Amino acid sequence: MTISDSLKRIEFLREEITRHNYLYYILDSPEISDAEYDRYMRELEDLEKRFPELITPDSPTQRVGAPPLEEFGTVRHTIPMISLQNAFTEEEAREFDAKVKRFLHTTHEIEYVAEPKIDGLAIELVYEDGIFTVGSTRGDGETGENVTRNLRTIKTIPLKLFKPKSGAIPRKLEVRGEVYMKLGDFNRLNKKREAAGGPLFANPRNASAGSIRQLDSTITADRPLDIFCYGIGVMEGPKVSTHWEILETLKSLGFKVNPLIKRCKNIEEALTFHKEIEEKRESLDYEIDGVVLKVNSLRLQEELGEISRSPRWAIAYKFPPRQETTRVINIEVGVGRTGALTPVAIMEPVEVGGVTVSRATLHNQDEIDRKDVRIGDSVVIQRAGDVIPEVVMVVTSKRTGHEKSYVMPDRCPSCGAHVVKEEVVWRCPNVSCPAQVKESIRHFASKGGMDIEGLGYKHIEQMVDKGAIKDSADIYYLIKNDILGLERFADKSAQNIIDSIEKSRNTTLPRLIYSLGIRDVGEHTAKLLTKEFGTIDALGAAKYDDLIKIREVGPEVAKSILAFFAEERNLKLIDKLIKGGITYEAEKTNKGGPLEGKTFVFTGALKGFTRDEAESLVESKGGRPTSSVSKKTDYVVAGEEAGSKLDKARELGVKVITEEEFASLTRS
Ligand code: IVH
Numbered sequence: 001m002t003i004s005d006s007l008k009r010i011e012f013l014r015e016e017i018t019r020h021n022y023l024y025y026i027l028d029s030p031e032i033s034d035a036e037y038d039r040y041m042r043e044l045e046d047l048e049k050r051f052p053e054l055i056t057p058d059s060p061t062q063r064v065g066a067p068p069l070e071e072f073g074t075v076r077h078t079i080p081m082i083s084l085q086n087a088f089t090e091e092e093a094r095e096f097d098a099k100v101k102r103f104l105h106t107t108h109e110i111e112y113v114a115e116p117k118i119d120g121l122a123i124e125l126v127y128e129d130g131i132f133t134v135g136s137t138r139g140d141g142e143t144g145e146n147v148t149r150n151l152r153t154i155k156t157i158p159l160k161l162f163k164p165k166s167g168a169i170p171r172k173l174e175v176r177g178e179v180y181m182k183l184g185d186f187n188r189l190n191k192k193r194e195a196a197g198g199p200l201f202a203n204p205r206n207a208s209a210g211s212i213r214q215l216d217s218t219i220t221a222d223r224p225l226d227i228f229c230y231g232i233g234v235m236e237g238p239k240v241s242t243h244w245e246i247l248e249t250l251k252s253l254g255f256k257v258n259p260l261i262k263r264c265k266n267i268e269e270a271l272t273f274h275k276e277i278e279e280k281r282e283s284l285d286y287e288i289d290g291v292v293l294k295v296n297s298l299r300l301q302e303e304l305g306e307i308s309r310s311p312r313w314a315i316a317y318k319f320p321p322r323q324e325t326t327r328v329i330n331i332e333v334g335v336g337r338t339g340a341l342t343p344v345a346i347m348e349p350v351e352v353g354g355v356t357v358s359r360a361t362l363h364n365q366d367e368i369d370r371k372d373v374r375i376g377d378s379v380v381i382q383r384a385g386d387v388i389p390e391v392v393m394v395v396t397s398k399r400t401g402h403e404k405s406y407v408m409p410d411r412c413p414s415c416g417a418h419v420v421k422e423e424v425v426w427r428c429p430n431v432s433c434p435a436q437v438k439e440s441i442r443h444f445a446s447k448g449g450m451d452i453e454g455l456g457y458k459h460i461e462q463m464v465d466k467g468a469i470k471d472s473a474d475i476y477y478l479i480k481n482d483i484l485g486l487e488r489f490a491d492k493s494a495q496n497i498i499d500s501i502e503k504s505r506n507t508t509l510p511r512l513i514y515s516l517g518i519r520d521v522g523e524h525t526a527k528l529l530t531k532e533f534g535t536i537d538a539l540g541a542a543k544y545d546d547l548i549k550i551r552e553v554g555p556e557v558a559k560s561i562l563a564f565f566a567e568e569r570n571l572k573l574i575d576k577l578i579k580g581g582i583t584y585e586a587e588k589t590n591k592g593g594p595l596e597g598k599t600f601v602f603t604g605a606l607k608g609f610t611r612d613e614a615e616s617l618v619e620s621k622g623g624r625p626t627s628s629v630s631k632k633t634d635y636v637v638a639g640e641e642a643g644s645k646l647d648k649a650r651e652l653g654v655k656v657i658t659e660e661e662f663a664s665l666t667r668s
Pocket of ligand 1: 082083084085115116117118119120121122123138177178230231292311314316
């Protein structure tokens with residue numbers, strides 16, 4: 001091959017690889033197999049080895065490779081990277097809109113672009129004639145650090161821009177965006193660090209910032225970073241008049257722009273969008289801390305200008321934070337229904353995610369040691385959705401030297417039995433331990449279980465302490481007089497409890513299974529077991545092989561179920577419950593539902609449902625949601641920005657339907 005042939009081939013390969021990178025990483029819909037991609041990449045590497053003079057910085061082979069730096073240089077941003085003012089309530093967001101209108105002397109509605117506010121690290125990327133030249137952190141807004149080499153390692157950052165269908169590549173372009181880490185990647189990274197004995201990152205934002213600020217770019221290359229681009233500094237070339245057009249331009253040049261952006265006619269639509277995104281927050285695989293509202297018209301943006309280093313034309317309408325800092329006042333040990341002892345940090349109350357929190361789990365002694373949590377420490381705590389708040393890390397810089405280390409007692413704090421240590425879990429082995437009994441009754445009566453309304457932990461505690469009940473089944477043998485004997489019970493409240501107990505007698509099999517408190521069997525597994533076995537007796541008679549063949553039931557769960565039914569005590573309890581008048585619908589599968597026997601795969605963002613809601617809906621109508629497309633899939637439901645699953649469906653000839661068609665199927 002002549003050098004000119006080689007050059008042609010090299011150029012072809014670079015273009016193809018860049019295009020496939022884009023299809024794979026940004027559109028999530030690869031056109032070629034990984035093996036084919038690797039072949040292209042290897043061929044390019046070989047050619048570049050033979051002709052090193054043909055290597056250019058925008059070649060896909062050039063993402064990593066330079067030796068570590070001594071320190072970062074600095075980069076002055078052509079246009080300062082200013083930050084946003086915050087709104088924390090709907091009222092404040094409306095006030096922002098009102099101010100915009102006042103400033104513009106208008107009563108007309110203002111069009112906004114609403115975007116998720118990504119919780120990561122702000123960066124700027126500079127392109128000259130379509131080639132990535134410099135990348136920097138925000139720094140103090142005027143000057144940032146030169147982290148070009150590290151940013152080059154992020155596969156979703158183009159090294160060379162696409163030529164858009166209409167118009168040319170901007171001669172100079174400064175793009176702004178947020179580097180972040182997906183939650184799954186973050187958890188995997190922390191697990192790896194834990195296994196290696198390294199310090200953990202408190203959250204994906206810290207992990208992203210830590211990864212970008214590495215002097216050795218090979219370390220950054222190993223970190224699963226990603227980016228969403230949301231704005232520009234200088235752009236020479238394309239004529240745009242709205243922020244929406246800027247985002248469209250960025251997309252067409254090959255940048256990754258968040259698919260959950262919305263053009264809103266007025267502030268009302270923007271507020272609704274904020275609510276929708278807040279609901280979706282839990283199901284996203286990256287962290288967001290609010291929604292940014294931006295006046296869409298660039299002319300109006302210019303007119304509005306800035307005030308105290310923030311634009312008047314944008315606002316960050318924040319969600320309640322999920323992490324907070326507070327102080328550990330004490331550490332107590334709780335005993336769960338299976339006897340597991342859990343250390344709990346008792347803390348100065350603090351609001352996290354809209355809820356006041358004063359207790360957070362420390363999981364076990366290993367975790368206390370690993371995080372080195374001491375009484376008196378300032379700690380970062382976090383809560384997400386319904387998850388129990390947990391202590392993430394200690395703020396060691398706030399230590400005074402008066403903090404006290406903590407070791408869990410080796411006797412059960414409830415019954416005094418010697419604790420048995422099973423790997424990281426410490427357990428009280430006494431099955432009649434009052435704490436265990438109370439906890440299993442609490443679980444039994446809980447919402448997901450027998451759902452005995454009004455029977456709270458305080459009541460259960462008294463009933464057990466006074467000997468009125470010894471196990472869950474005893475509840476169904478209580479008479480009003482037993483309850484009247486307890487503190488703070490009048491005739492009416494006692495009758496209410498008796499009525500709730502009565503009401504709960506007629507239940508469903510998933511509730512009954514869940515209420516038994518079988519280790520590893522939550523509400524979801526209880527439903528699976530119901531579908532498979534139909535009666536409690538059939539479940540009790542199940543063999544290991546019967547259990548393991550159920551999708552989603554693994555060896556651990558199967559063993560826990562077998563162990564439960566192997567205990568005479570538990571069989572007696574079930575018997576006592578049935579004799580106590582419990583009835584349940586023998587079979588609570590959703591046979592006969594409109595989606596019976598059909599499997600569904602969801603891809604892309606749905607508008608009307610979260611992924612969980614859509615999947616539960618399928619189940620409730622008798623169908624089965626699955627995660628990957630195969631020939632056996634009946635329907636692929638394609639939302640916005642549907643990815644590779646959609647291509648796979650088309651390839652296999654699987655029926656693809658829209659969200660609306662799906663909704664109407666569930667109603668038929
Ligand atoms: S716009 C002048 N859009 O939030 C406008 N910022 O203070 C500047 N952020 O550090 C920012 N997602 O890194 C904008 N969709 C988004 C964003 C976003 C995250 C970060 C940004 C900045 C901070 C705002």
